[in-house]
Amino acid sequence: MGHSSPGALRSLKQMAGRSLPALKRQYEAWRLFPDLWRDAAPTLVEAALDVECDLVYSTAPPMSVHRAASRISRQLDVPWVAEYRDPWHDQDTGRLAFSGTIMAAAANTMRRQIVTGPALCVGVSEGIVSWLEQEGAREAILARNGIPDRLLASPSARPAIDMHRTVYFGSFYLQRTPIPYLDALVTLRDKGHLSEGIALDLIGDVATFNNAPVSEMLERRGLSSATTTAARIPHAEVMERTRSAGLLLLLAQQQPRQVPNKLYEYLAANRPILAWVDTEGESARLLRQVGGHFLVTEQTPADEIPAIVRAAMDAAAGSWAPAHPEVLDGLRSSVQLESVVAAVQRLAGLGRS
Incomplete structure (x- = not known):
């Protein structure tokens, strides 16, 4: 070698x-x-x-x-x-x-x-x-990866929103675990605070977490009938289901310097996001800048998580909107690339044409 x-x-x-x-x-x-x-x-x-x-x-x-x-x-x-x-x-x-x-x-x-x-x-x-x-x-x-411009274009026909459906796209690994969210659902259900017809879609590499079957986690908590799991699906279908979801679930803890590209797609969907993120991390910073989303961090007391989950679900069932939608325009990929293009042209000795 x-x-x-x-x-x-x-x-x-x-x-x-x-x-x-x-x-x-x-x-x-x-x-x-x-x-x-x-x-x-x-x-x-x-x-x-x-x-x-x-x-x-x-x-x-x-x-x-x-x-x-x-x-x-x-x-x-x-x-x-x-x-x-x-x-x-x-x-x-x-x-x-x-x-x-x-x-x-x-x-x-x-x-x-x-x-x-x-x-x-x-x-x-x-x-x-x-x-x-x-x-x-x-x-x-x-220069952030940003939101692809095509995703922020006004759709000719937005799909009907299933207000009671929460969708997660991605994988379970490191601290990206569904367990705290599932436990919060159980707490809300046991207190009679979970709406009828609630549904959860887990899509991606979601069969296991730490080698333990997710299906068993769902069964132990009595959530199997309310949950649908699926392997990877075409990206076009991912975006369609993202835009039609009531609530979007993001798991992005223990990676404070990274922003999952999935977050940019979530932001483009213009739906409330329930996010497990690092308190001072990049994902939390972006979500706070856009405003109106719901954050759980490593500093959130465990007994407060169900209330945050319920607030997110209530927002999804109402007329939710981001607090600062103008921030999304600045997150467009084309806007983010402008500084890179200018710097590259300067270094290569090229003029703007």
Whole structure:
């Protein structure tokens, strides 16, 4: 493997007599540095060197793409712009951390190269831009993924809204668990506060959470008959069901610097959102800016969650509207890209045409 070093291998062998979990972590760090796409980097470099260009633009993860872009920029002597959709091996991402492993020094060196090397870094959230600035980026700007313009266009015929149906699209992993929401439903039902005809759609990779079947969670709580689960469906159908839902459920905790693209699609649907988010995270910040949505955070007392869920359901059954709809226009993808286009043209020596 081209990324390994004799020193790292010696360190790995010296650990052979230690506990198996510790040795496994060291091996995984060595095997996965910097990520699973490392072997593609030389091919990217070779292909790019045959192309005439004025600028190199890379987007990651995978971070091996930035690694390749760094080499291409140096060899072609052109500016490099690096876009970060996620931080790399950051403690908030839940990914493998290289600190404390035999690859720690190499990881720190690479992080400096791919953050301080680009002429410009683009972060898709305020948290990522802040991280880039703290890590020493020469220049960092914000350009959110944003809401695709076509989703904000006035539909010719909006589907009928099922006021009592809550819809979740996505996966269950890390802290993206349905359990607190399901428990809140049980509490409301037992107190007689759950409306008749309430329905829940779980769509995506929702069969299990932490290897436990979600169907069993629903059955234990007496919610099976009110819940429909489905695997992935075509995106057009996703958007149709998003726009016709009474309430949209978002699970986005323990990733404070990231904004799920699903949130932008939810915002475009113009329906109330019940969101499990990080108190100071990007998703919470966006939802507060738009206003009118319902947030549960790590600081929310457990006994207050049912009341928040009930308030969200009541809003869905009424004439709900976002508090600050004008914010949505500023979140359009085309608006977000304007600063990137201007910066790229400046760096590449191009004038606006």
